Amino acid sequence: MRVVIAEDSVLLRAGLELLLTDAGHDVLAAVDTAPELLAAVARHEPDLAIVDVRMPPTFSDEGVRAAIVIRAQHPSVRVLVLSQYVEERYAADLIADRTAGLGYLLKDRVADVDTFLEAVTQVGEGGTALDPEVVAQLLLRSRRSDGLDRLTEREREVLALIAEGRSNRSIAVDLVIGAGSVEKHISSIFTKLDLPPEDSGHRRVLAVLRYLGSDLGSR
Structure with a gap:
């Protein structure tokens, strides 16, 4: 570059x-x-x-x-x-x-x-x-939890690991599930949080922001 x-x-x-x-x-x-x-x-x-x-x-x-x-x-x-x-x-x-x-x-x-x-x-x-x-x-400026109550327990686990900066592969290893399952969970998280269908990197950041601003993220 x-x-x-x-x-x-x-x-x-x-x-x-x-x-x-x-x-x-x-x-x-x-x-x-x-x-x-x-x-x-x-x-x-x-x-x-x-x-x-x-x-x-x-x-x-x-x-x-x-x-x-x-x-x-x-x-x-x-x-x-x-x-x-x-x-x-x-x-x-x-x-x-x-x-x-x-x-x-x-x-x-x-x-x-x-x-x-x-x-x-x-x-x-x-x-x-x-x-x-x-x-x-x-x-700390904007704490929100909209849509998080719609996530399943497994989806919350996946989102928590995303918030730690984990890759999809690392999440799969940690949760002992397949890479395809991780992708499906992440897609479902995006849908349930009503995140726009833009590039995955953007939606990943928005999902993390939503999570960290909630009670879940402060635990």
């Missing part, structure tokens, strides 16, 4: 550039301020922008505000936000419009190279990669 990086830490920026290059991606620009990020995106129209939340001059929210601008003005550019903390209000703004092609990871996850590169690929291909802590914080 063609990537632009915005990170004010010289060491982390260089590390990300080396990591992405070694993984076969083309790093078009590596900058340390939000204005430079916006200029680089406008100039290169990359596949993916990796953005630090806090950058100069105030080190508050310049990066995430720039990410929101990119999402609005360059809809074809995927955005992966990296943050030391969950910027709850701006994370909600990022997700409010659409979750496709969006990632929000805490920097602790970047230390796990495989997890980070997997998120880069997932977001770059139009998917969603949200840190579980980000999801949990967002759900």
Whole structure:
């Protein structure tokens, strides 16, 4: 993929550039301020922008505000936000419009190279990669349980494992059921929660948000 990086830490920026290059991606620009990020995106129209939340001059929210601008003005550019903390209000703004092609990871996850590169690929291909802590914080803003009472006990178990970030294969192993059964349960969950028939990644995130905002998710 063609990537632009915005990170004010010289060491982390260089590390990300080396990591992405070694993984076969083309790093078009590596900058340390939000204005430079916006200029680089406008100039290169990359596949993916990796953005630090806090950058100069105030080190508050310049990066995430720039990410929101990119999402609005360059809809074809995927955005992966990296943050030391969950910027709850701006994370909600990022997700409010659409979750496709969006990632929000805490920097602790970047230390796990495989997890980070997997998120880069997932977001770059139009998917969603949200840190579980980000999801949990967002759900403190809006706690809902609509439709969860329609789920069977098995469907609730499947949804709980999805909320833990488990893959379908991992869920099948944990519950000792076939992969086909997991897919059927997930399809039923989407239907019962009245989630729109969009890409599965999007509906998966919405289902997790619904679950974590309920009494079930707080147990």
